[in-house]
Amino acid sequence: MSVNKQFINGVWVDAVDGHEISLVNPATEEVLSRISFGNGKDAILAIDAADAAFKTWSKTTPYYRAEILKKAANYLRENLDKIAHDMVLESGKPLLEARGEWTVAANLFEWYAEEGKRAYGKVIPTNRVDKRSSVILQPMGVIGVITAWNFPAYNPARAWAAALAAGCTVVAKPSEDTPLSAYHLVNALSAAGLPPGVLNLVIAEASPVGDAMLHDKRVKKISFTGSTRVGKILMDGASRTHTKLSLELGGNAPVVIFDDVDVDEVAKAAAIARFRNNGQVCVAPQRFYIHKNIYDQFAESVKKYVSLLKVGSGFEEGVNVGPLITGKQRDSVFDLLEKTRIEKAEVLTGGHRPHHLDKGYFIQPAVVANLNQSSTLARHEIFGPVLPLFRFDDLEDALHKANDTEYGLAAYAFTNNLKTAIKVSEGLEFGIVGINEWAPHGTELPFGGWKYSGQGHESGSEGLYEYMEKKLISIGGI
Numbered sequence: 101m102s103v104n105k106q107f108i109n110g111v112w113v114d115a116v117d118g119h120e121i122s123l124v125n126p127a128t129e130e131v132l133s134r135i136s137f138g139n140g141k142d143a144i145l146a147i148d149a150a151d152a153a154f155k156t157w158s159k160t161t162p163y164y165r166a167e168i169l170k171k172a173a174n175y176l177r178e179n180l181d182k183i184a185h186d187m188v189l190e191s192g193k194p195l196l197e198a199r200g201e202w203t204v205a206a207n208l209f210e211w212y213a214e215e216g217k218r219a220y221g222k223v224i225p226t227n228r229v230d231k232r233s234s235v236i237l238q239p240m241g242v243i244g245v246i247t248a249w250n251f252p253a254y255n256p257a258r259a260w261a262a263a264l265a266a267g268c269t270v271v272a273k274p275s276e277d278t279p280l281s282a283y284h285l286v287n288a289l290s291a292a293g294l295p296p297g298v299l300n301l302v303i304a305e306a307s308p309v310g311d312a313m314l315h316d317k318r319v320k321k322i323s324f325t326g327s328t329r330v331g332k333i334l335m336d337g338a339s340r341t342h343t344k345l346s347l348e349l350g351g352n353a354p355v356v357i358f359d360d361v362d363v364d365e366v367a368k369a370a371a372i373a374r375f376r377n378n379g380q381v382c383v384a385p386q387r388f389y390i391h392k393n394i395y396d397q398f399a400e401s402v403k404k405y406v407s408l409l410k411v412g413s414g415f416e417e418g419v420n421v422g423p424l425i426t427g428k429q430r431d432s433v434f435d436l437l438e439k440t441r442i443e444k445a446e447v448l449t450g451g452h453r454p455h456h457l458d459k460g461y462f463i464q465p466a467v468v469a470n471l472n473q474s475s476t477l478a479r480h481e482i483f484g485p486v487l488p489l490f491r492f493d494d495l496e497d498a499l500h501k502a503n504d505t506e507y508g509l510a511a512y513a514f515t516n517n518l519k520t521a522i523k524v525s526e527g528l529e530f531g532i533v534g535i536n537e538w539a540p541h542g543t544e545l546p547f548g549g550w551k552y553s554g555q556g557h558e559s560g561s562e563g564l565y566e567y568m569e570k571k572l573i574s575i576g577g578i
């Protein structure tokens with residue numbers, strides 16, 4: 101069985117201490133391959149390489165960098181069949197979703213290739229005739245990028261593309277649960293002519309790598325996509341080391357559905373949106389607040405559509421929902437469901453192992469009713485295939501309940517009333533609000549959370565500026 105390695109200074113190498121782990125297919129529980137698994141020592145080697153490469157990469161023009169990023173985008177498009185296949189193997193997600201994710205990853209490389217050319221800065225008129233002031237943007241330096249497994253290509257691509265376009269070099273630590281997609285991203289950049297050391301990949305023990313990044317003064321920023329729990333650990337460390345952070349953390353998105361909508365249509369779309377990537381999405385619609393006039397009708401409809409979802413291997417034609425990423429993740433969802441049952445909630449459908457599958461980390465998609473604001477399913481980010489239903493009376497009640505969470509990433513609302521749409525979008529305390537749509541994100545749009553959901557932004561021009569320092573230049577005595 102082949103062993104996948106680390107990528108440091110342009111070369112595939114074994115982890116310093118020679119340790120290996122197995123990569124498991126979540127749909128079959130079979131070992132897919134062996135992974136060279138490093139620790140803090142590998143991270144230091146990667147930082148050495150990234151620091152050395154920064155001296156030349158940061159001096160290249162954005163036009164030069166753009167050519168490489170666009171070639172990488174093309175490589176991903178040309179190899180879509182193979183790389184999407186590998187993503188299904190390691191993540192379990194349906195092939196269609198994997199193909200879509202790779203397409204977005206390619207688009208990110210292309211978009212940042214162009215946006216890097218537009219890091220304009222500005223000239224500021226001063227109040228003195230003998231003075232000229234301007235602000236320029238310069239690449240920060242070495243960026244540590246730590247990412248989660250739920251979007252094995254999108255999460256790294258979003259940060260790598262922006263950082264590389266800005267002129268930074270990268271030490272990347274993706275999740276060891278989904279390294280194959282990271283290898284393909286590295287291969288794409290490598291084939292596109294990225295110079296050695298500009299992008300380094302370390303698949304390794306999380307905490308020692310995080311510590312190495314935090315304590316090494318050459319790492320100017322850590323970009324992290326993952327749980328609020330780990331985000332807090334990094335904030336704690338950064339408070340002592342002064343490392344800058346961009347944090348994309350957890351969410352607990354409310355969906356407010358008013359009584360003027362086509363109930364069956366919204367329920368049908370909700371059953372798809374909620375279970376995209378098996379609910380393992382930080383912007384996943386989670387807490388469904390339904391107006392009291394349509395609650396029963398919505399519950400009936402959504403139960404019908406959710407029970408029609410096809411669960412199985414991501415390779416199977418027509419499958420909507422694959423396995424969860426690990427046995428641990430599946431068990432954490434079962435635990436939440438168990439607590440919910442103890443709280444006297446009513447599971448309308450699903451919530452058990454699918455009867456036709458005896459291997460793999462599957463859960464039959466669930467709809468749960470009879471919940472309130474203190475229910476476990478209202479308080480916790482579920483990250484799994486469960487759709488909880490809540491009731492609200494009016495706009496004020498909906499906003500109060502929707503905002504009653506420590507998270508502030510995404511929120512959704514459905515209404516055909518313009519006034520309601522404006523009031524609800526302005527009243528929701530979240531960084532991303534979708535009105536009458538389930539996908540309020542895109543390569544060109546800023547993505548970031550309020551409250552415990554993070555700090556800073558990814559994607560859009562905001563995502564580029566996260567990796568650039570502003571410098572004021574003031575010239576006097578003119």
Ligand code: ADP
Pocket residue numbers: 246247248249273274275276306307308309310311325326327328330331333
């Ligand atoms: P999950 O447990 O769902 O993978 P995490 O937030 O723990 O979510 O993981 C996101 C990423 O953060 C992964 O690459 C993981 O290995 C990494 N990670 C976990 N713990 C730490 C830590 N203490 N320091 C730095 N990175 C960490």
